[in-house]
Amino acid sequence: MANRKKIGLIGAGNIGGELARLCANAELGDVVLFDIPAKENFAKGKALDLEQNGSVLGYDAKITGSGNWADLEGADVLIVTAGIPRKPGQSRDDLVAVNLPIIRDVAQNAKKHCPSAFVIVISNPLDAMVYEYKRVTGCPKGMIVGMAGVLDSARFQLFLAREAGVSIKDVRAMVLGGHGDDMVPVLSMCTINSIPATNFIPVERMNAIIDRTRKGGGEIVNLMGTSAYYAPASSAVAMATAYLHDQKRLLPCAAYLEGEYGYQDLFIGVPAIIGGKGVEKIVELPLTAEEKGMLAKSAKSVQSVVDVCKKS
Ligand code: APR
Numbered sequence: 261m262a263n264r265k266k267i268g269l270i271g272a273g274n275i276g277g278e279l280a281r282l283c284a285n286a287e288l289g290d291v292v293l294f295d296i297p298a299k300e301n302f303a304k305g306k307a308l309d310l311e312q313n314g315s316v317l318g319y320d321a322k323i324t325g326s327g328n329w330a331d332l333e334g335a336d337v338l339i340v341t342a343g344i345p346r347k348p349g350q351s352r353d354d355l356v357a358v359n360l361p362i363i364r365d366v367a368q369n370a371k372k373h374c375p376s377a378f379v380i381v382i383s384n385p386l387d388a389m390v391y392e393y394k395r396v397t398g399c400p401k402g403m404i405v406g407m408a409g410v411l412d413s414a415r416f417q418l419f420l421a422r423e424a425g426v427s428i429k430d431v432r433a434m435v436l437g438g439h440g441d442d443m444v445p446v447l448s449m450c451t452i453n454s455i456p457a458t459n460f461i462p463v464e465r466m467n468a469i470i471d472r473t474r475k476g477g478g479e480i481v482n483l484m485g486t487s488a489y490y491a492p493a494s495s496a497v498a499m500a501t502a503y504l505h506d507q508k509r510l511l512p513c514a515a516y517l518e519g520e521y522g523y524q525d526l527f528i529g530v531p532a533i534i535g536g537k538g539v540e541k542i543v544e545l546p547l548t549a550e551e552k553g554m555l556a557k558s559a560k561s562v563q564s565v566v567d568v569c570k571k572s
Contacts, residue, residue, distance in 0.1 A: 265289030300327030409512025
């Protein structure tokens with residue numbers, strides 16, 4: 261069906277499979293689930309299982325497994341999870357050596373086969389991998405983002421909701437900065453149905469929640485032996501939907517900065533409006549001095565990983 265959107269998922273592992281399920285279930289478009297030749301049959305099997313799932317649930321989406329980049333030709337959206345996930349004891353930055361050649365391989369192929377796609381990178385270390393993808397492809401800054409802030413904010417919101425004893429639906433909070441232990445939960449903007457969250461939660465509990473949010477990915481890695489996939493996939497699908505449906509959603513994303521927040525030539529988590537043109541605007545918030553300081557620390561850690569990539 262020529263009118264359907266095409267969504268390419270690069271990496272058919274844990275996050276890739278969940279992405280395919282969510283995209284198909286929401287009938288966002290037809291899905292190509294891509295992996296390396298050694299995993300091509302695995303991707304094909306997952307795709308077939310998901311098409312059969314559609315027959316039960318009643319969604320119309322074609323899902324194809326592939327190890328051939330030609331099948332991604334003309335994709336409207338690419339979501340990249342290619343890479344190795346963390347194991348217990350590893351930080352995201354520990355993955356740079358192993359995931360750098362993978363993101364370069366993906367970027368070179370994507371540049372050739374799907375140059376006009378809106379790209380969402382999930383592979384870690386996130387902020388450096390999305391930087392590298394842009395550097396290799398030279399794609400416009402509005403057409404590429406990293407997924408981290410929606411997920412980190414979701415974790416923060418959950419912990420706040422549980423602590424305050426309120427519905428998750430009423431909590432609004434944002435996490436900015438890099439997708440690492442220095443990420444910046446923006447306490448000054450955290451509300452429960454527009455009431456400051458600090459009215460509900462004492463400062464020492466708030467500090468514990470911030471700490472748990474920063475280590476939220478690692479908590480799951482320690483429990484499961486690998487990294488999370490349900491919430492990461494949902495977060496990326498929210499971003500893809502904002503683009504495909506021109507929703508103009510304001511979401512925290514790793515976006516390319518050219519002076520915003522005082523940073524140049526760096527991807528880092530900031531609030532951005534995502535609509536049909538991609539990243540349509542970066543929103544600059546009046547952060548407190550303490551938050552600005554935390555953002556500077558986080559940007560410095562991201563820059564150090566980017567510098568490692570530039571030298572390799
Ligand atoms: N091209 C395409 N796919 C690749 C490539 C490549 N060059 N290299 C590896 N892959 C595939 C793997 O074969 C595997 O199927 O990427 C998939 C990754 O799947 P999982 O190992 O299940 O990892 P997942 O949990 O999905 O996480 C993927 O996202 O959150 C990050 O830290 C996480 O970097 C990791 C990535």
